[in-house]
Amino acid sequence: MDITDKNIERDQTYKRIALRVSAVSIAINIALSLLKLLAGIIASSGAMISDAVHSASDVFSTLVVIIGVHISSKKPDRDHPYGHERLECVASIILAVILAATGIGIGWKGIECIISASTKPPEVPGTLALAAAIISIVVKEIMFQYTNSAARIIGSGALKADAWHHRSDALSSVGALIGIAGARLGFPIMDPIASVVICVFIGKAAVDVFRDAVDKMVDKACPEETIDKMHEVIMSVDGVIGIDELKTRMFGSKIFVEVEIRMAANKTLVEAHETAEQVHNAIEREFAAVKHCMVHVNPDLDDAAHGSL
Secondary structure, rough: OOOHHHHHHHHEEEEEEEHHHHHHHHHHHHHHHHHHHHHHHHHHOOOHHHHHHHHHHHHHHHHHHHHHHHHEEEEEEEEOOOOHHHHHHHHHHHHHHHHHHHHHHHHHHHHHHHHHHHOOOOOOOOOOHHHHHHHHHHHHHHHHHHHHHHHHOOOOOOHHHHHHHHHHHHHHHHHHHHHHHHHHOOOOHHHHHHHHHHHHHHHHHHHHHHHHHHHHHOOOOHHHHHHHHHHHHHHOOOOOOOOEEEEEEEEEEEEEEEEEEEOOOOHHHHHHHHHHHHHHHHHHHHOOOOOEEEEEEOHHHHHHHHHHO
16 A cells, blocks of 8 residues: 555544534534523523524534534645645634634623622522532533543644634633632622623633634645654655755645755655655655645755765
């Protein structure tokens, strides 16, 4: 099996992982949103109802992830010779917008309740809302760890965005828990204040997801530590004297690499080609996220000058 076949097999494996994680997320979010909605209505908690809306938005956002992963995994075609990976960034941007809109809606509702508190004091939430908040915090943190771990394995920006959606939901449940507990201790205004705090957490997550997606849309270079590791791998190939230039760019969840290696000037064309091929294969083998590595060979002019003396 050559490098190309291995890459195709790897991409299909990553797609299966992303779809499996997304299916679990949808099932958990549907169950949690129903639990929190019922608890919020029965226990008269605006913060818990806001939290239920947040969980419900997660279902839609995960569907966006599934669509993004499915489209981005399509093979290159005539109109898209470099592939479709950037469409996953589009999915991440859509997720960020959904997150931001959800946060603004929750915050606005909380502000309205605070403003009207002087004429209509908020109801004191029941213990059911408190229990629902605790369950949500535990479940959502587990889902964050599960989804984020899968995102790191397959290098998926959309799946990472969905993981942070879980974390923002856990944080919003923490805010709801504090608000509900405060209201039950004699400070009913704490419940709508919790909704405003939840809005801030969600907004921060939305900005982080949006920035990460935009970075991958504008050909941002890999992290410095990744480039340093690539440098080591290239220099370990027999026949490579030095590296004149090494450029990387993020393309959705994938990486494109362009490198100019320096070799002895007396090498034959066949020898230079074989070394370039070894560098190409080494990079694609050692770095799973690399979709393609372009290698250019430069003669060592100092070596050539020395040889002509």
